[in-house]
Amino acid sequence: MTSNSGRSRGRKEKENKKAFRKLTNDYLCALDQFCRRAQNSDNVLENLKPFSKFSKNDLKLDITYRKAESFDETTSEEIFSVFEQNMRDMYEKSAVGWIKREKWDELFDNDARYVLARDDANMLHGFVHLRFVVEDNQDVLYCYEIQVNKLSQSKGLGTFLMKLLELIAFYNGFSKIMLTVFDINEEAKKFYKTKLGYVLDPFSPTAQDEECDYEILSKSIKQNPKVEKPQLPSGAILSS
Incomplete structure (x- = not known):
């Protein structure tokens, strides 16, 4: 026979678990809103005006931020041309293959943001x-693509853009940057890991001994004390 005190403890534990689940769900909702605010921003470079210019190795460039939904056909074609020149061969060698329509839709989805x-x-x-997203229950600036025109490569522009992403993440309060790289792209992997300090993300399939032809890399970003962001309830452990 169960004692009254035992039943009382059982009810209390259920109530505590229910309350804790609500706190956790509230946190995830708040985190989603946090990411959405960054997504909706018209210009995340507003506080980074010193980085609105790139001048190095005979390149003098203006750096701007735009939403894909604002692109005209000419801009979209120009972006896709650079992407295709750099990446088509690797996609054709990959498991997913080269499917132009799918890549076009991804590049110019309404959630796509561009520097x-x-x-x-x-x-x-x-x-x-x-894009600013919730990935594996974390606030993430996800770098879907970084591409440099072949004529402008090896001049420091790629490094500049990746460092700018770190500043964007910091000033907007994001915890880390994530990106995906093909396993055969040794040059890119060396660039990310050796030069920029990215590491294999715990959620990368290769980190879990799964056979895959790509890696997910990430880099933690120092927290900006001036940015208010949702806080995970004490003791909570979120699963993906």
Whole structure:
């Protein structure tokens, strides 16, 4: 026979678990709203005006931030051309293959955000496709693509754009940057890991001994004390 005190303890434990689940769900909802606010921002470079120019190795470029939904057909074609020149061969060798329509839809989805690097003649020298998302229950600036025009490579622009992403993440209070890289892209992996300090993310399939032809890399970002963001309830452990 169960004692009254035992039943009381059982009810109390259930009530505590229910309350804790609500706190956790509230946190995840707040985190989603936090990411959505960054997504909705018209210009995340507003506090980074010193980085609105790139001048190095004969390149003098303007750096701007735009939403994909604002692109005209010419801009979209220009971005896709740089992407295809750099990446088509690797996609054709990958398990997913090269499917132009799928890549076009991803690049110009309404949630896609861009940092563009152009010269005075409006030529596109490089771009970053990014999104502010909740990934594995964490606030993440996800770098979907970083591409530099072949004529402008090895001039420091790629490093500049990746460092700018770190500043964007910091000033907006994001915890880390994530990106995906093909396993055969040794040059890119060396760039991210050796030069920029990215590491294999715990949620990468390769980190879990799964056979895959890509890696997910990430880099933690120092927290900005000036940015208010949702706090995980004490003791909570979130699973993906």
